[in-house]
Amino acid sequence: MKKRTIMMMAAVLTVSACSMTTLAAKDSLKVAIAIDCANYSPNGQSGEWPAHTLGQIYDNLFFLKDDGSLEMKVAESVEMEDPSHCLIKIRDDVKDTAGRQIKASDVLFSIKLAKEGTAGYPGATRSIDIENSEVIDDYTLRLAYSAPNSYQKNALSLVNLVNQETYEESEDQMVTTPVASGPYKLAEYVPGAHMIMEANEDYWDGAPEIKELTVNFVNEDSQRTNVLLTGEADVAFDVPSIDVDYLSGTDGIVVDNITSINTVACFFNCSSDSVTSNKELRKAIAYAINKQALVESAYSGLAQSAKAAVSPNLSDYDTEWEKIFDGNYAYDVEKAKEHMAASGVAEGTTVKLITSGGTIMNAVGEIIQANLAEIGLKVEISTYPDTILEVIPNQPEVWDMALNNWTNYPARSALAQINTFIANGNYVHAEGELFDNLLAYTDGAISAADDTEKADYMTKLMTAMYDEVPVYGLYNIPVLIGRKENLEMGYKTGWFYWAKYCKWNE
Numbered sequence: 001m002k003k004r005t006i007m008m009m010a011a012v013l014t015v016s017a018c019s020m021t022t023l024a025a026k027d028s029l030k031v032a033i034a035i036d037c038a039n040y041s042p043n044g045q046s047g048e049w050p051a052h053t054l055g056q057i058y059d060n061l062f063f064l065k066d067d068g069s070l071e072m073k074v075a076e077s078v079e080m081e082d083p084s085h086c087l088i089k090i091r092d093d094v095k096d097t098a099g100r101q102i103k104a105s106d107v108l109f110s111i112k113l114a115k116e117g118t119a120g121y122p123g124a125t126r127s128i129d130i131e132n133s134e135v136i137d138d139y140t141l142r143l144a145y146s147a148p149n150s151y152q153k154n155a156l157s158l159v160n161l162v163n164q165e166t167y168e169e170s171e172d173q174m175v176t177t178p179v180a181s182g183p184y185k186l187a188e189y190v191p192g193a194h195m196i197m198e199a200n201e202d203y204w205d206g207a208p209e210i211k212e213l214t215v216n217f218v219n220e221d222s223q224r225t226n227v228l229l230t231g232e233a234d235v236a237f238d239v240p241s242i243d244v245d246y247l248s249g250t251d252g253i254v255v256d257n258i259t260s261i262n263t264v265a266c267f268f269n270c271s272s273d274s275v276t277s278n279k280e281l282r283k284a285i286a287y288a289i290n291k292q293a294l295v296e297s298a299y300s301g302l303a304q305s306a307k308a309a310v311s312p313n314l315s316d317y318d319t320e321w322e323k324i325f326d327g328n329y330a331y332d333v334e335k336a337k338e339h340m341a342a343s344g345v346a347e348g349t350t351v352k353l354i355t356s357g358g359t360i361m362n363a364v365g366e367i368i369q370a371n372l373a374e375i376g377l378k379v380e381i382s383t384y385p386d387t388i389l390e391v392i393p394n395q396p397e398v399w400d401m402a403l404n405n406w407t408n409y410p411a412r413s414a415l416a417q418i419n420t421f422i423a424n425g426n427y428v429h430a431e432g433e434l435f436d437n438l439l440a441y442t443d444g445a446i447s448a449a450d451d452t453e454k455a456d457y458m459t460k461l462m463t464a465m466y467d468e469v470p471v472y473g474l475y476n477i478p479v480l481i482g483r484k485e486n487l488e489m490g491y492k493t494g495w496f497y498w499a500k501y502c503k504w505n506e
Contacts (some may be wrong), residue, residue: 022429026504027211031489032224032233036192036217041174042110042160042167043117046124047409050168051496052237053215056184056197058160059094061107063413068154068315071492074102074161083148083449090139094206095500097185100163105142108133109164111143111156123420124158124410148447150454154315155411183208183500186443197499208310208500228253228482235489235497239482241300247482254485258495259304261412262477263311264294264364267392267402270470271429275351276400282469285351285401286329287336288371295364295475302480306473309465313476313494315412318455321462328466328473332391333374345375354391354399357383361403364474369403379493396429405477412493415445418461421471428470437464 408417441461448454490501
């Protein structure tokens with residue numbers, strides 16, 4: 001019914017939509033996204049939605065590209081002097097839109113803000129020792145690490161840069177009034193409705209071709225499709241998978257399907273008080289879940305079935321891990337029953353599954369419920385729409401299995417991801433030898449003296465992740481981006497776009 005509604009509306013508006021495609025202003029861009037993150041300070045929000053806006057206003061030291069390499073921005077060079085010291089040299093021509101220069105002292109101040117921030121920012125700066133870091137001159141600083149960390153340098157890509165004086169002048173710490181050195185400056189912000197940004201004509205890397213960027217907050221999925229069809233948006237992020245075929249068949253519109261660094265996974269409660277502390281039961285459940293059915297249900301077949309516990313788009317992903325995961329417990333009911341029998345868990349046992357709710361997660365939960373019924377398990381589903389990331393680590397008594405979207409934005413790193421969720425946060429409540437091994441392999445990879453030693457520890461870590469199944473990767477989430485065909489998107493890392501690098505083609 002939903003798709004029919006969109007198609008009927010599109011039929012009425014075909015002439016209008018085509019006209020908008022033809023007459024789109026070549027120096028403006030209108031973007032539709034789902035969420036207004038409401039906090040635009042340099043250290044307040046990180047991840048998917050804030051990137052659409054923060055990435056236009058703030059500068060960073062460098063881009064972290066999909067292959068793990070660095071593309072310099074404000075930084076001219078970033079080099080490890082030894083395992084505990086990172087030397088950064090920055091450009092001498094970077095000013096914020098208040099006219100103040102970004103110097104090495106401001107970079108250190110911005111890193112300190114990140115450490116004191118929320119969301120992913122503390123993780124992006126976890127190993128930086130501010131007190132023992134030093135500003136060498138206006139354009140050089142040496143960062144000290146509290147301990148060797150093989151992914152810390154890359155994680156600095158998340159730090160948003162500000163001039164200290166400008167930041168301290170802000171009455172609300174730039175929550176609604178960000179001023180920075182990026183290619184755009186904020187012209188208007190209406191909470192829950194839109195943001196309008198104007199080009200920074202004095203940007204150090206040249207003024208953007210797109211002079212006005214409007215970001216509209218469109219929470220309803222189908223409405224993001226509609227505003228693209230009517231020409232009210234040139235780009236719509238996260239269009240519903242059910243609409244992709246129709247959009248792709250509409251003249252002047254294309255849909256980019258980009259695999260993100262997000263993986264929906266099943267976290268198992270490994271504490272001794274949970275039935276899923278039984279490794280054989282965890283394996284039985286893994287074999288019993290039909291991942292392809294989840295892909296078809298959740299994203300109309302447009303997602304990728306997971307080949308490992310983590311996304312293949314993470315910068316340190318190694319395809320050799322797929323050999324370790326050996327099909328990642330491909331759907332096999334007979335093998336599931338064998339492991340169920342080996343577990344000694346009685347048929348009819350209830351397993352508590354928690355999700356964040358919503359249309360997609362509800363459908364995934366129901367498929368898993370039906371799958372596990374085939375091996376004699378009852379599944380009790382509970383939803384925690386706003387608090388699941390608090391419930392998983394803090395209330396192990398209410399769940400045995402948890403559907404969770406896990407990733408790592410600061411470093412785009414599988415190692416950092418496992419460190420955050422398992423070794424450091426222990427979201428799976430691992431105990432005894434299981435936790436000791438996961439922690440030892442993670443710490444070994446983090447503090448490795450060279451790439452060979454790190455690879456060896458990562459092999460051990462991934463082998464443990466497969467053999468012990470504390471987390472079972474289900475599918476890798478696609479980002480579906482509808483856009484005007486004659487718009488060239490400024491993708492730099494995965495699906496993150498920078499309007500500075502977008503341009504209209506004739």
